[in-house]
Amino acid sequence: MASSSLDASSKANILAEALPYIQSFHSRTFVIKYGGNAMTDEALKAGFARDIALLQLVGMRPVIVHGGGPQITGLLERMGVKSEFRRGMRVTDAQTLEAVEMATAKINQEIVGLINRSGGKAVGLSGQDGRFIQARKLLLPPEAGETEPVDIGAVGEIERIDPEVINLLQSRSFVPVIMPIGVGTDGEVYNINADLVAGTLARSLDAEKLILMTNTPGVLNKAGKLIPSLTLSEVDGLVADGTLSGGMLPKIGSALDAVRAGVKSAHVIDGRVPNALLLELLTSEGIGTLIRPDGGPHFLTDSQRYFGDL
Numbered sequence: 001m002a003s004s005s006l007d008a009s010s011k012a013n014i015l016a017e018a019l020p021y022i023q024s025f026h027s028r029t030f031v032i033k034y035g036g037n038a039m040t041d042e043a044l045k046a047g048f049a050r051d052i053a054l055l056q057l058v059g060m061r062p063v064i065v066h067g068g069g070p071q072i073t074g075l076l077e078r079m080g081v082k083s084e085f086r087r088g089m090r091v092t093d094a095q096t097l098e099a100v101e102m103a104t105a106k107i108n109q110e111i112v113g114l115i116n117r118s119g120g121k122a123v124g125l126s127g128q129d130g131r132f133i134q135a136r137k138l139l140l141p142p143e144a145g146e147t148e149p150v151d152i153g154a155v156g157e158i159e160r161i162d163p164e165v166i167n168l169l170q171s172r173s174f175v176p177v178i179m180p181i182g183v184g185t186d187g188e189v190y191n192i193n194a195d196l197v198a199g200t201l202a203r204s205l206d207a208e209k210l211i212l213m214t215n216t217p218g219v220l221n222k223a224g225k226l227i228p229s230l231t232l233s234e235v236d237g238l239v240a241d242g243t244l245s246g247g248m249l250p251k252i253g254s255a256l257d258a259v260r261a262g263v264k265s266a267h268v269i270d271g272r273v274p275n276a277l278l279l280e281l282l283t284s285e286g287i288g289t290l291i292r293p294d295g296g297p298h299f300l301t302d303s304q305r306y307f308g309d310l
């Protein structure tokens with residue numbers, strides 16, 4: 001946010017602008033999804049960790065859910081395995097699941113380490129810890145030409161999130177850093193899209209905001225221009241006319257589910273912008289796309305409907 005080239009008065013103005021946000025967001029929970037596509041650069045990752053440490057130190061309660069899609073794909077390539085996706089979900093056989101666990105665990109510890117080195121207090125966990133992300137096998141509803149639901153292996157959908165372990169960590173001022181792995185009733189391990197974990201978690205924790213950090217300036221219109229603000233009902237049209245596609249669909253589905261469930265707003269922001277989080281949370285401008293309620297018709301009744309609509 002502040003650059004060393006700024007004079008003292010500009011720096012003071014920036015701090016003064018941040019103050020009301022720091023006051024009103026004190027003790028509030030922010031679920032931040034850190035997408036694999038936003039963490040390609042080491043300096044950016046370190047900057048993200050510093051921003052998280054700063055938010056924690058001023059009394060806010062960030063909770064991080066990270067992805068790792070490109071990193072998982074990279075590891076599989078090195079193992080000589082080609083990645084396959086169905087409707088945005090990775091087809092996950094036993095070998096792929098192993099790679100998902102390895103790659104996401106590595107990212108998890110890297111983020112935890114960077115936050116801790118920046119003066120924050122972070123703890124890494126997967127949905128297996130305390131069984132807090134309870135999942136079941138996801139079967140994709142049949143589309144045109146298909147008669148049966150589609151089985152894509154060990155991919156999970158969330159049955160329930162038990163927020164107890166997160167509440168406990170937050171009560172002791174730790175920042176939870178969560179990898180997108182869920183557990184079934186018999187201990188089966190599931191690979192879950194990280195956007196879906198973040199959206200459900202934001203609902204369970206009654207978060208102030210859900211912030212989705214990715215590799216685009218926000219939600220773009222057909223001409224490629226940033227849409228600064230969207231209401232729930234406006235999103236329907238963007239899905240119907242194909243403006244939103246691919247990785248943006250689970251993101252928007254999660255954002256809408258969260259906002260409909262009472263999270264005050266969701267934001268899609270560009271994680272490649274230095275200090276993107278601070279700009280979004282502590283300045284009047286904000287960046288990216290804000291998604292907010294409108295009292296209009298609801299998009300997506302549940303994640304099943306999202307999968308069915310693809």
Ligand SMILES: Nc1ncnc2c1ncn2[C@@H]1O[C@H](COP(=O)(O)OP(=O)(O)O)[C@@H](O)[C@H]1O
Binds near residue numbers: 034038067245
């Ligand atoms: N209307 C849209 N606006 C912005 N991005 C879009 C849109 N429709 C599709 N996308 C795609 O969604 C991608 C972000 O999702 P994804 O690749 O899954 O990122 P992440 O790893 O951060 O979850 C963008 O890079 C872009 O290719």
Ligand SMILES: CC(=O)N[C@@H](CCC(=O)OP(=O)(O)O)C(=O)O
Binds near residue numbers: 035036090100
């Ligand atoms: C089921 C499924 O597709 N899971 C994702 C989990 C990681 C993820 O969501 O990473 P990003 O947020 O970086 O895309 C995967 O295997 O790629």
